[in-house]
Amino acid sequence: MSAEPAPSIAIAPKRKSAFLSEPAILIPSVVLGLLVLVALFAPFLGTIDPTQFDPTLRNKLPGHVGTVRALDGTETPFVYRMGTDNLGRDIYSRVIYGTRISLIVGALVALVSTILGLTIGLVAGYVRWLDGFVMRIMDGLMAIPPILLAIALVSLSRAGLVAVIIAIAVPDIPRVVRLVRAVVLSIREEPYVEAAITAGTPTPTLLVRHILPNCIAPLIVQATFVCASAILVESILSFLGVGLPPEEPSWGNIMAAGRQYFRIFPHNILFPGIFIAATVLCVNVLGDALRDRLDPKLRKRV
């Protein structure tokens, strides 16, 4: 189909050039880009093995100068920039490596829940006889408070990254399904969809070529918010001790390890807390800015 210029395309050039000049989009994008770089190059940022513990270096304050013993017995001096935790692990290294886990969890949960939600939503919105059944199940899932559902789901299997990602993604699926279904229901009555049906377009092609593109903008916005909340929920699960195994350097685990000693050594919670707040804040600000841009109806309202 040739793209007939819709009214919104008339302002497209202006939009494009303004996209990155808007601070609400530029600043979080830059910070998140830096965090991705931190995650990728974690081994080269002056870190040591984040799981290496040393009983002689327990609960040291930030800036402590100690030595790191390698496997062959050689000792090199090392500055513990953010101090050490209750097992003598370097908090700086754990926080830096923790970036990896948080970003992976955020991105994968957003991806998994979006893909599954999109598929179910498209089918429910288009295949009418399935709609009632599917939506009742989604209503049931949505009646369970999300964090509670995630906690219950991780309790079913051994703690690991995959289990955590699935447990966080499942509660988000019904919300994506609802969104997609609402778009499908509003689009399927459009003349061009009816025209495509009359032209004999097979249903799968119809869904992918004509209906799916309309879901993309709201889905991107939704995925951003899912990503932000996934990072938070992962830290909550780890913090409660039901998430990733405690030796994994995730921000939640670092804080969980620091809980008991919090009164004397608040840095155990402070540093990972700052990282997680900054990351989630950036994703949320980006999500708000994208929603304002991609959803003009909402923008006019607010």
Place this chain on the structure above:
Amino acid sequence: MLSYIARRLVQTVPVMLIVAVFVFLMLRIGPNDPASILAGDNANAEQVAAIRQNLGLDRPLLSQLFVWLGAILTGDFGESFFFKKQVSALILDRLEPTFMLALCTIVLAVVVAVPLGVIAAMRRGSLIDRLVMGFSVMGFSVPVFVIGYALIYVFAIKLNWLPVQGYSRLADGLPAFLRSIALPSMTLAIIYVALLARMTRTSVLEVLGEDYIRTAYSRGLTPLQVLVRHALPNAAVPIVTVIGLGVALLIGGVVVTESVFAIPGLGRLTVDAVLARDFPTIQAIILLFSFVYVMVNLVIDIAYTFFDPRIRY
């Protein structure tokens, strides 16, 4: 009106039924075998088989489901694997702290958030508006437990005004209760305030653009009169809806907050039950919290008809 209430009540039945079936299947088709959890690590095969028969786990899945559903309707959630007590008794024991925490949080959040949202809307684009919106985004971005520890650090450790942890029952005196609940409800209220202030602002802004508001001003009403008599009543429905939807957030927050402040409530019980793989307790808690969530939103739906006479069913 009565028929509407009845219809809405009936609509919650399939939702709760699906939750119940889901909760039931979670344990039965998951990789965990309740009989071997209950038997412990040192049990032999016969002991496990005996427990299985005792629990009725050898019967067909569907008949197990009906037996289980029937028991739940009579308030029997089985015996806790870990605490070796009736789950219903266990839950009743833990109800007060959680209920009080939730109640104080909602009251605190409404009292703080609604005025903030209204001021932000009235002074749109001002410094106050930006601060409220900034705070709102921040509230969504900081994990509940980090907020909790920050408050403990400032108010309990540095200033020494309030206890660090623990819960004092209402029966032990109001002052002690209020002191023990202050920090937990402040912690939990932050995310709720973030949500509510935002919704209040949006909702009031929308109403302020209406013609009747301009008319009210032109009749010489002061901004306060316009707000109280015209803007707020019309903005109330979405605000109250969000209070209801926020209960899901609140329940999640309760689990975390009770762990941070060592409050012996349902949230703490949830975490203990999950760590101990105590499935009857987990199932009962999920059912209970979901039921509360569904009922709160049902009550709010019905309350609309009182708030907004334009809504007729």
